[in-house]
Structures are given as C-alpha cells and as structure tokens.
Amino acid sequence: MRPTRLFWTCRNPVAIVWHFSTSASSRKSTRLSALLDTMPKESTHAITMKAQRLKIKEKMQKYPPGTVTMQVLGSGAKGAPRSLYLFTDQSRYLFNCGEGTQRLAHEHKMKLSRLEHIFITRGTWDNVGGLPGVVLTIQDVGVPEITLHGPPGIDKIFTATKRFVVLKNIVVKAAACKKEHVFEDNAIRVTYVPILRNSGDKTSETDSGTEQGSSDDDIDYYAHAIDRTRNPHNNDQAAEELPGKNSDDPVEPDAILRESVMCYAVRLQPKPGSLCLEKCVEAGIKPGPMLGRLKSGEDVVLDDGRIVRSADVTQLPDPGPVFLVIECPDESFLDNLVEEPSLHRYQVGRASAEEMPMLIAHFAPSHIIENPKYKEWMDKFSTSTHHVILNESNSCMGSSAVHRIQHKLNLLEPTVFPLLNDVIASKNSSCPTPNSEISSDVSSTTDLGREFNLARAKTFVNLGLRPRKLLDCNTKVISDPDEYRSEVMSIEGFPAELEKLKAELSSLVTENQKMSTDYPNVLFLGTGSCIPNKTRNTSGILIEISPDKFVLADCGEGTYGQLVRFFGPDDVDRVLRNIKAIYISHLHADHHIGLIGVLKALGRVGNQGPVYLLAPKQIMFWLHMYDRQFEKVLRPIQVVANQELLYNNYQLEESVQNALKDDLGLKMVKTTYVKHCPNAFGVSFEHVDGWKIAYSGDTMPCDELVEIGKDCDLLIHEATMEDELKEEAVIKQHSTTSEAIDIGRRMGAAFTMLTHFSQRYAKLPRFDESGTFGDNVGIAFDNMRVRFRDLAKLKYLHPALRLMFYEDVDELETKAYKRQMKQERELKKKQKI
Secondary structure (H helix, E strand, O other), X not given: OOOOOOOOOOOOOOOOOOOOOHHHHHHHHHHHHHHHHHOOOOOOHHHHHHHHHHHHHHHHOOOOOOOEEEEEEEEOOOOOOEEEEEEEOOOEEEEOOOOOHHHHHHHOOOOOXXXXXXXXXXXXXXHHOOHHXXXXXXXXXXXXXXXXXXXXXXXXXXXHOOOOOOOOOOEEEEOOOOOOOEEEOOOEEEEEEEEEOOOOOOOOOHHHOOXXXXXXXXXXXXXXXXXXXXXXXXXXXXXXXXXXXXXXXXXXXXXHHHHEEEEEEEEEOOEOOOEOXXXXXXXXXXXXXHHHHHHOOOOEEOOXXXXXXXXXXXXXXXXXXXXXXXXXXXXXXXXXXXXXXXXXXXXXXXXXXXXXXXXXXXXXXHHHHOOHHHHHHHOOOOOOOEEEEOOOOOOOOOOOHHHHHHHHHHOOOOOOOOOOOOOOEEOOOOOOOXXXXXXXXXXHHHXXXXXXXXXEOOOOOEEEEEOEOOOEOOOOOEEOHHHHHHHHHOOOOHHHHHHHHHHHHHOOOOOOHHHHOOOOEEEEEEOEOOOOOOOOXXXXXXXXXXXXXXXXXXXXXXHHHHHHHHHOOOOHHHHHHOEEEEEOOOOOHHHHOOHHHHHHHHHHHOOOOOEEEEEOOOHHHHHHHHHHHOOOOOOOEEEEEHHHHEOOOOOOOHHHHHHHHHHHOEEEEEEEEOOOOOOOEEEEEEEOOOOEEXXXXXXXXXXXXXXXXXOOOEEEEEOOEOHHHHHHHHHOOOOEHHHHHHHXXXXXXXXXXXXXXXXXXXXXXXXXXXXXXXXXXXXXOXXXXXXXXXXXXXHHHHHHHHHHOHHHHHHHHHHHHHHHHHHHHHHHHHHHO
C-alpha cells in the first residue's frame, strides 16, 4: 500500500517520514495517522491579516501617495542580488528579485508586507532567484495575492518549484504584459516595453559562460544526465517523473522567456496640489466644507463677498515624474533596444519637460554599458537624468550585520573566525559624489561631450520621486570595526573572560598528529534553518579537502554570496574552479535553492572537468525544467543519485567510484535515509588519508546515521530545537541539541559540530549549562572555518560566547520561563477539570 503523496515547504516543514519497508504498510499507516493527529492545525493569523490588509488598502487606494522613493536594495555585485525597491506611504514594488533579496530586505527593515507587484526584466536567476523566498515570506505575513510582471512565462518559476515551494495562502498571478499595455493603480502607471532578440541572432545566453543552443549534443547530454539518476532496482519513496516523461508540466525548449526582455516606463500618478492652511487662514477661510471645495479645485465666495480662488491657496499639482527600468543582457538585444520607438518619446527633442526621466536603471553588463551604440543611446536623454548601473562591476554586497558579528567573533579566535573579504565602506571613509562613483568601465562616457549623472548601484542609493530630490549616494552600508569591538569590550566581565580564553588557547597542544595539518577544513556558509536572517544564512558547508579540491554540502539561498563574502570577489573564482562535488541532502528549499546560483557561477569561471552533483534524483525535475525554460545551467555537472550511494544497497558504478577517488581523494561516500522527509539523506565522506566526516542533513535521531558515521573525526549534525521543545522537534522531524550530541556519542565521533539552528536562536542556541556540552562539542556560526586541530579549541569558547551574546541568552531564558509558567497554568486547569 503506497501512501498518498504530500508536499510541503521548508516554511512549514511538517514532514512525513516514509522510509520503512513496504511489508510494514499497516504499521506505517498507524504511525502516519498518529503523526497527522499531532500536526499543528493551520493558524488563523493569515486570514486575519488578509482581512486587515484589504480594509487598509480599500481606504488608501482612493488617493495617490504623498511620498515615493526609489531605492537600490541589491547592487548586482558578485554574490549580491540586483533589485530596486519602490516604496510609497501606501504600497511597495520590486523591480527584479535576485537571490538574497529577502535577506537584505530583512536586515534593512524594508518591509515586504505591502508588496503586491514584482516587475521582472528577464527570466534569469539574477532576476528571479529570490522570488521563491520572497513570496513565501509575504505569504506568511498575510499578503493574499502577488502579481508578477515580465516576459511571457515568467510565472513558470513557480511551476518549476512547486515540489518544494507550496503556496497555500497566496495566489501568484501573471500580468499580461503586452507591448504598450499599461498597468496602473493609485500610485504608479507602468507601460510595458518588450524587447526581442535581434532576428537572425543565434539563441545564446552569455551570462552562464556556456553555449546555449539546443544542439543534438545538448539533448544527448541531458538525456545522459537524467538517465544517470534512474535506477531500475530502486523502489524508494516518492519517485517523481521528469519533464517530458509523462509529466503534466510540458517543457518548452524554445520558450519566449529566452528570447525577450521586458523594460518598463514608470510614471507616478499625478497628485493634485495640497491645501496650504496658512494661506487659507490669511484669506479668512474658517474650518468647514469650504476647505474641501478649495482642495478639490473649486473657488469659493466668503460671507463678505470676497472670492477666494483655489489656485491661490493650494500648491502646484505634481504631474508625476518618470523613470525607466532597462535591461540589455548582450549585443543580440542592443539594436532592438536603441531603435525601440516607445522609448524615444522620453529622449531630448521628443519628450516634454514632464516626460524627461528622472532616473534610468540599467540592468546591463559592463561590456554593454561600454558599447558605443549604447552610450550614444544614453546620450539622447536629458542631462538631468540620473543613470544607475546594476551589474557585477559593483562592489557593495549590502550587508553590515555579517561584518558586525564577524568582527566580534574574531576577537575570540582569529583563525576560526577570520575577517570577511567583501568590499564594504568604512565609517570614516569619504562619501563620493555620484560622478566620482563612475566605474572604470564607464568613465569614457565623457567622450560623448558631457558627463552623465552616472552612479554605481549600492544598497541605499536612492532617489526621491515625490517630493523630488537629487540622487543620494551618501547613505550607504558601512562597517565600523572599532564600534563593534567596543560594544563587546564594554560588557561587564568580558575583557577578563577574553584574557582567560587567550591564555587557555595559547597553552593548548594538539596531541593527535592527524589533526596537525590544515586539511581538511570546514567552512560554515549557512547555519540557520528555514529562512535566512541577518546573522545566520540557510544551510551551506564548504569542505576544503586540499587547496585545489572542495566539496560543497547543501546550497541554501545565498550560498554563492556567502562564498564571495568570505573569499572576496577575486579569490572566489579560484575556489569555484576547484569545487569538484556538490552534495544536496534533501529537497527542502533551505538546502538547495541556492544551487542554481552556484552552478551559474561555475559556468562563468569555466570550472574544469566534471562537477559531481550528489543529490536525491528527484532534484532533476527542478534542474531540468529550469535549464530548459529559463537558462542553461546543467552543463558543468555529472549527476550521481544519493540513492546509488546507500550504505546497505550500494550501487554506484565502479568507474564513478574511481573517478571520485581520483578527483577528490574520497575512498568512499556513503548515504542513508534519515528521518525527516521523503528522500532525505545523511552522508559520510571517507578520505584515502584516513579521515572521515559525517553530515546529518535534517533529521530526527537516526540509527542508520550512527551506522555510516561510526568513528568519524567530525560529525556535523543539525540541532534545530532546544531540549524543552522536543515535541515541536518531533512534529517538524528535527533534532534537539541533546539528541544531536547523543548521536555523536553513539557513533563514537571524535567531535560534533551543531548547526541548522532555528532562527529563534539568531545568535546562540539555548543549551543546558549544567553539562549538556562536553569537551568535544562545538556551535557552528556562519563564516566559521575549522581545521581538525582547531576543534579542541571550541570548548573554551562557550563562556565567552554566552557573555558576548548575554542579551540574547537572557531573552531565550525569559521566553523559556514564560513557556514553563504557561504549561504549569494549563496543567492546573486540567487538574481542576
């Protein structure tokens, strides 16, 4: 008996574990029923919030907004999203939504709760990678509907992700964005300007650095990649059909998504002049209906016969400024863009003063900005028009929070917590003006006879559209190391604790010779669960086997950005070229949605040789559909299904096993099903040099994981919940802190690193001070890199960490106390009944 298939997302990770033998179907049914009975019922908060939103919206949409600002959220720098955020005192709009958008929005308090429209210029990961996370986030806060604007088929991103992104309480609509059609609400009027690829140009997408035609070789390659994931002897759970194989989701290899971009001409709705109360008083107008009549443009007659004209007591009306959002990904779109008549109307000689754009946002790579034809086209706009460039030539990644916590942790142990290498402005650096922000690739714009008001995009660069203000490049994301260190050193007792820690670490001698080398070392890129926050990203681990051999384990959203942030925009290419394998533990979005970004980066740097993708075979539905309908990403990889690596049913071909050994030095890679969701795996990596690392992925305590991790040097285990939330951990199929530590003890792990903490533990997980942590247990943080010889240091960090984050510790203890009091009150009520 096969159970009905269930789908869920990492936002509501109520996972039905199904990995028992088929002969135990009756026992499974009983367990399944029991688990369903204990599941939390759907909360009514979303329904309540929807009702409140609709009431507010109905009231506000009668009037045009009084304040409108366009702000850069993501600059498009390496590893950073590229997105523009238009916010009014009533509503919010996004123009492009790259991977990592929701994390930046969360850090900078750019509330997404009023977001109802997202405008996409092109169906590439640079523009849509953040959509799944953003839409799940706004669903959680009660947004009933979101509308996607963009090239036809842009909404297919949610068709492709439907296996792991379930939208139960929100409707995603796709606007019909036809040429010269208009979207408008009370705030903005948007004209769609589709630009097609030049006729005769071969379909190509240079973004990924690989040829993009649909050749026979490509078809053979993808067929081989998919067939590698099929196993006729495997009858494991929830096998899914791939596109084109009896799937109800047809694949369109020549989708128009690949052949078009969508530009936007946006105009604010006109706003009538506001009433000047001071002038009304001077004219003798008393409070009452006359004020309303004057405001609506009507002249009034006073009791003494005097006529008060509306124009004399109101400010001039605002017809609404214009801005353009333009994408030109490569030369194959350039001719059609510069010749597009609907954009000519905004250029000098054709545009009225009211239609001169205040801003043009350019989503174009450097070689297009530098192209003489593109420069000539830019030169036809007004000299007063501001130009903002969003591409990889920028350097701002947008986050200061990650630097704040890293500088603090660096005080404890600089080799374990090295400072980050992304470019960020210092507090004391001078603030450049827009023209001095011109990058080297566009500085020759002065050859056109004048200087542009040209600026590199940085988070917080903004333009006031109503009231009108000049482009502001002075507000920026900054780092202030002195302030960060001062915050910690001013904590009572911390300086003494730090001195004690330094003394302990300096006297530490590692006796195990195997742990004296620099390799392997483990870099934690993301240590939080479910959704990213400003200090903990979602799951990602980089294992450096040697200077030229890396394995990436899990790829939550923003993993590529974390690599750039840690290694820097230059050295990250070296790391990418040496990633030999990527392991995905299971198909919840917080563990694999960042894979596309990593694969695109691998294509960009020209990674040599095959990159092995060790993953549940069901991932191919998502990857293949994205590859066919959006952009090519599969070429750099060779798929190895996790199902072929099962320790108790090992089926990997000998040739692939030998290749893994030759390319990575891995003597054996073993997987096992774990207790989390269908097709969730734990893994162990055994190296020819004798070391062994085990990784749990997401799971409840699992005997099979103990088996494959026996006597490992390092166990990396999820510890999502504190011990007092064990019931919640069971419902969500996760482990508590003590359960994770116990698994390490049972398997004889030399050391256990805890990770994948619930985001309620943003800084430090809650654990029992009385002895839960032993000498061989450590807490993982983002951007923490440990060698085997560093592991012995970690036990000494706990007291200093608790002092460093004492406010968070106190808050967790207060919440635990209140929770306990509530439980005691409920127990007393039951006893009385």
